[in-house]
Amino acid sequence: MAGRLRAPTGRYAGKSAEERQAERRRRFLDAALQLFGDTPGYRGTTVAALSEAAGLSTRQFYEEFRTLEDVLAALHLQVNDWAEDAVVAAFAAARELPLAERVAAIFHAYAGNVTADPRRIRITFVEIVGVSPRMEEQRLARRARWVELICAEATAAADRGEAAPRDYRLPATAFIGSVNGLLHDWSAGWLDATLDEVVDELVRQLLGILRPVGWGPERSR
Structure with a gap:
């Protein structure tokens, strides 16, 4: 699902923009599995909390998703x-x-x-x-x-x-x-x-x- 901000292009640390995007997305989904699937659950999770659990920023969240x-x-x-x-x-x-x-x-x-x-x-x-x-x-x-x-x-x-x-x-x-x-x-x-x-x-x-x-x-x- 497209985000609202434009993702960076080019290679960084040996990874392409597509590889970095896939890794960010995976980290957000891994964090969501923990927070949504355990405590506090989907309704108790914020974008800030999910981003922190993923070890990423809210800016990076909005590069991948529009909403929780x-x-x-x-x-x-x-x-x-x-x-x-x-x-x-x-x-x-x-x-x-x-x-x-x-x-x-x-x-x-x-x-x-x-x-x-x-x-x-x-x-x-x-x-x-x-x-x-x-x-x-x-x-x-x-x-x-x-x-x-x-x-x-x-x-x-x-x-x-x-x-x-x-x-x-x-x-x-x-x-x-x-x-x-x-x-x-x-x-x-x-x-x-x-x-x-x-x-x-x-x-x-x-x-x-x-x-x-x-x-x-x-x-x-």
Whole structure:
């Protein structure tokens, strides 16, 4: 997202202007992960506090971002990108496994990535909510991307005869709600369960969607 001030050009200390800009941006996002994802949270953070945590100046902040909301937006997308990368890698590694094992491997990869740092959970499920119409649109758009991913893989499984042929958009949307709710509640300490137990429950739910009671490969022919 473009800032309001013009960034410097040329090389300095062996780094190009683009490299220095990328490093500044990374430092601001790292600081935001700490402040937004822990204490004091997004709503309690100021530009001055974020700049100090990043070891940079407010002038440099405005070279990279217009507002703190721009930082939150970029951080929310980054956290989701990390989780998506983990899921895509798990898909590739588990492609030849039976459906139940494939689903389990994928969700362990997702949950492991998201819960590896409690600050990521807070960014994804807490700090982003209710900030502004713009951020709600981004949050819902990113959730829709996860729904599309599930629909695509479920439809591919159905085409291979591994799952029931159906329109998966509605059940996939409901399932994403379960994922968000369970992981949020688990991370907040509201569930007396291990992460493996939470993931196993989510796997059972998804397999129930893919293979409802009464369905069998022979019935779909």
